[in-house]
Every structure is written in C-alpha cells, then in structure tokens.
Amino acid sequence: MIWRSSIARSLLLALLVALLVATFCFWVAHTLPGDLALRVAAGRYPGVQPNQALADVVRQAYGLDRPIFVQYAEWLGQVVRLDFGNSLITGRPVLTDVIPYLHNSLRIVVWGFLAALCLAVPIGFLCGRAPNSRLDLVLTALSATLSTIPTFLLGIFLVQFFIVDRGLGSLSGLSGFARLWLPILTIAIALAGPLSRVVRNAVADVRAQPFMVHALMRGVPERRLFLRHGVRNALLPILNYLPVVFLFLIYDVIVIETVFNYRGVGWALIEAVKARDIPVMQCLVIMLVVFYLVATAVTEAITRLLYRQDERR
Amino acid sequence: MNPDRARKVSTTIGGGLTLVFLVVAAVGPLVYPVDPNAQSLIHALAPPGPDYPLGADQFGRDILARVLHGARFSAGIAVAIVVLSLATGIALTGCALWTGGVVSATLTLVADAVYALPGMLVVLMVAGVMGGGAITLVLLLWFVKWPEYYRLSHATGRFVVSSDHVLASRLAGAGPLRIFRLQILPTMAPYLLSIGSLSVGQTVLSIATLGFLGIGIAPPQAEWGAMINDLRGYWQLAPVQLAAPTVAIVWIVLGLLVLSQGLSERKARLDDAFS
Numbered sequence: 031m032i033w034r035s036s037i038a039r040s041l042l043l044a045l046l047v048a049l050l051v052a053t054f055c056f057w058v059a060h061t062l063p064g065d066l067a068l069r070v071a072a073g074r075y076p077g078v079q080p081n082q083a084l085a086d087v088v089r090q091a092y093g094l095d096r097p098i099f100v101q102y103a104e105w106l107g108q109v110v111r112l113d114f115g116n117s118l119i120t121g122r123p124v125l126t127d128v129i130p131y132l133h134n135s136l137r138i139v140v141w142g143f144l145a146a147l148c149l150a151v152p153i154g155f156l157c158g159r160a161p162n163s164r165l166d167l168v169l170t171a172l173s174a175t176l177s178t179i180p181t182f183l184l185g186i187f188l189v190q191f192f193i194v195d196r197g198l199g200s201l202s203g204l205s206g207f208a209r210l211w212l213p214i215l216t217i218a219i220a221l222a223g224p225l226s227r228v229v230r231n232a233v234a235d236v237r238a239q240p241f242m243v244h245a246l247m248r249g250v251p252e253r254r255l256f257l258r259h260g261v262r263n264a265l266l267p268i269l270n271y272l273p274v275v276f277l278f279l280i281y282d283v284i285v286i287e288t289v290f291n292y293r294g295v296g297w298a299l300i301e302a303v304k305a306r307d308i309p310v311m312q313c314l315v316i317m318l319v320v321f322y323l324v325a326t327a328v329t330e331a332i333t334r335l336l337y338r339q340d341e342r343r
Numbered sequence: 344m345n346p347d348r349a350r351k352v353s354t355t356i357g358g359g360l361t362l363v364f365l366v367v368a369a370v371g372p373l374v375y376p377v378d379p380n381a382q383s384l385i386h387a388l389a390p391p392g393p394d395y396p397l398g399a400d401q402f403g404r405d406i407l408a409r410v411l412h413g414a415r416f417s418a419g420i421a422v423a424i425v426v427l428s429l430a431t432g433i434a435l436t437g438c439a440l441w442t443g444g445v446v447s448a449t450l451t452l453v454a455d456a457v458y459a460l461p462g463m464l465v466v467l468m469v470a471g472v473m474g475g476g477a478i479t480l481v482l483l484l485w486f487v488k489w490p491e492y493y494r495l496s497h498a499t500g501r502f503v504v505s506s507d508h509v510l511a512s513r514l515a516g517a518g519p520l521r522i523f524r525l526q527i528l529p530t531m532a533p534y535l536l537s538i539g540s541l542s543v544g545q546t547v548l549s550i551a552t553l554g555f556l557g558i559g560i561a562p563p564q565a566e567w568g569a570m571i572n573d574l575r576g577y578w579q580l581a582p583v584q585l586a587a588p589t590v591a592i593v594w595i596v597l598g599l600l601v602l603s604q605g606l607s608e609r610k611a612r613l614d615d616a617f618s
Binding site: 039042043044046047050051052055058061062087094125174175177178180181182183186190194207277280281284285288300303306308311318319323327 | 349452454456457459460461463464465467468469471472473544551552555556557558568570571573578589591592596597600
C-alpha cells in the first residue's frame, strides 16, 4: 500500500493534519451561534454600523447562502493564498495585524529553545553517563517533580519571585534584556525537564550497547569513544523526540505569553478566541500548525540524511 | 534500591496519594457542605480562620469548598476522558486486528493523523469559541486522546495475534471476541494501565491550564486553574488561598506520575519475561 512507504506517509500525514485543523477552523466559524453574515459585515466594513440590510448584501456578495461545501472549498483556496480576511476587531487585514506578533514570539521562542538545549544536554549527559548514581537520581527526581508543575504555575512563581519581589526585570514593553530574560528562562525550564530525560535515556542506552562496552574493555578512552561513536547513536532518539518538544513549545508559548502579558502569537490567539475574532484566530491556529509541521518535517529530513546508510543496509 | 522494591514503593506511594485524593474528591463536598459559589463581599480575601478554613477569595467565596468541588470537577472529567478514549482505542484495535488489510491500514492512518494533530490547540480553539462546559471538554479531549491508546494497544496486540497461544485458542474453536478478551487484552493491560494513570494526570493538567487561560469553563464553576488565575494578583494578601489549588494540582499529578512509574516497571518485568 502506498502509505506504507515512509516519506509518502509522512507527507500524507502532514497534509491530513493541516486539512483537519483547517476543517476545525472553518467548522468553528460556521457553528458559532448568531448570524455569520452580520459578523463578516462588521469585519469587512469597519466603521459602518452593522445591520440586517448590510448583512443580506454581504450574504449575497460573499456567497454565504451557497452550499457549505462550496464555501469550504473557496475558503480553503483563500487560506492557501494567505488571504485570511479582515480582523473583526481592528478591521485591518489579518496578516498585517499578525506579522508583528509573529516577530515578537520568534524572539522568545528561538532563544528559549536554545536555552533549553543548553540546560538539557549537559544535565542529561551527566545523568546518562552514570545511570542510577546519586547525581542521576537527584536530577531525575527534580525533573519529574518539575514536570508535574504546570507551566502557568512556573511562570506565575518566577514572575512573583524575580519581578514583583526583587524588581529584576519588567512586565511591560516588547524588547530589551529586562523584558525578555524571564519568559525565555521559563520556556527553557519548562522544556528542559522532558528533554533532559530523553537525553539521559539516549546516553544511558548507547553506553550499555555491546559495541561500546567492547571498545571500553579494549581500552579505548571514554571521551574519544563517545565523541566518535556514541554521539551519532545517541542523537537518533533525541531527534525523534524533537517533534514532541515543538508541540510543548507551542503550548508553553501560549501560556507563558499570557502570564507575562507579552504580545506574541500565543497572547494574540487567546485574545482572539475570547473576543470571537474568528479570522485572526483561524490565521494564528493555521500558522502555529504550519510551524509545527514544517519543524517536524525538517527534523525528519535531517534524521534521514544523517542515518541514510543505516536505512539502506 | 533494587528495582523490585522501588516498584513496590512507588506503586504504594503513588497509589496512596491518588486514593486519598479520589476519596477526598468523592466525599469532601458531602463532609464539608459549604456552597462553593456563595459570595460574601465583606469577607473578601479573609485569612484562614474558623469560618473559612483555607480563607476566602476576592469575592468572599470559601476556598476549601472551591478546592473540593474543583477536585470533583477535574477528577471526574479527567477519568471520564481517559476511560472513554481507552475504550475507543481498545475497541478500534479489536476491529483492526480482526479485519486486517485495508480497514486496519486506514484506521491506523486516521489514528496517526489525529495523534499528530496539535490537540490542545484544537481544544483551545473550539472550546474557547463555543463557550465550553464540561461536556464540550470531555468530547473534545476524547477526540484528541483516543489515538494514543489505539496506537499503543495496536502496537502490542499486533504481535500477540500472530503468537502460538492465539493460534492454539483459535484451533480450539474460540471466537474473535473470546480470543481478544482472554489472549490479547491481558497482554496489553499493563501498558494501558500505566499510560492510563499517567494520562489522567496529564488531563488534569490540561484542564487546569485551560481554566487558567479562561477557556472551556463557565465562570461560576470552581476550577483550580481559574482559581489560580483569579488570585494571582493577591499573592501577598492571600498566600494560603493561592497555595490551596496549587497544592491540589501538584498532589494529584505527582501521585499519578509516581503510580504510573511503579506500574510501568511491572511492565518492564513483563518485557523481560517475554524476551
């Protein structure tokens, strides 16, 4: 069967996921109680008091009285061309509103992800090098406890501890070290818990492999052995886990931006959902999903490139 | 500590924490019959005392009563979601294993697609726009969670189906349902139990996060995440009130995590026995 082949299957899955999410976006807009035409009218003609006559005109003009599948197909076509319509709140095209949020989010996401790697890789390596040692048990218990604390509690606690009680940082503005360091640290801590455990297990597994034990017994220095043969083998489970990390990253960004009142994509998404600003919400959700799918695909491509020979064998 | 003892210890501790929590969630509101939504503005942010064992929130609502009702709400929803998705996953696995071929491949593809979906994003969007409520949350999280169990039970069941004891049972004239119940289900059970108990904790976390974001829960409903969001501005004035729902969340999630750890080490021994 064609979907047994792994590249075709990955592509098909990504397509299915994107389509599912888009369908949810469309469905939500259409099942919301109230007249859709009235809402669209308010969005397309900002400044005009929306009324029944205008709603009827819009219904005709935008074809909202046509069969739902025709509308769905047309809407999908617009989404593919990045036309999300106008925001129901500001009246401006959605993309012009959303791009600055994206810019703000990327700033904390990229640094947060790098900081998480800087925390998780050394910690995981130290634990995995000596599994079940005292250091390993303490750090594992710590990361397990940390993973039971929801990200929003972590954020609230850090805000109280550093910003409110000690004045180290600020909760306003959009840039500068004082504003950004704590959200970045929160993302890093939230992601480092699960990530460090994956690194630990990967390192511990590789160390226990017969070829590693054999080389150690033959007297190959541990550092050289690990750098030359260990890293490559330990990297595979870590790369396989990265998509899950990207997923956590999306969820954490939504929560952390809300806690820190930071105007990024996650904050905007919550605002749009609460204000029922459907076009903005659709755009943000689809954007986040596309980010996730692309990041996953890139990781998969890297994995394939790195382990090409293994697959052919 | 030897692994066997570690397993027993973590099963006991985790099971104990979980059991105490479930009992408190079930009987608590009966033993302490205070209305969690009764407001009394003169007692706003009242410190812990005889009238308010854990203090009152900014509307003068009793925190203890709200934490207890919140426990009932979160635990009830989380257990309902996990049981529903577990049943769906197992039933579909049964279908896939029995029919095989195109049905099995298609079911697996659908499960993989839903599994690859950023589930909480969908839940957040739909529950947020629709206004939520307990039923909406259960249905949405059910939709998002069943593939996890399908994938797990299908992955373990696939190997059991081709094993000798299943063949023997078939030769003895057992029907598909009987084979599934007596031969296949017992092999999956330890895995599913361990993942299931972990998943209840994850679901409690998800619900608390949604509540904190103000999504999916209708306002007067006592819910921990929403309570924490309401009280987070009163850190200095109401530390106990803020700590109560926090401790409740960490308690149940940690208890279930430790329990699932203990159960999964039993699974590891099972793996050894099979290899």
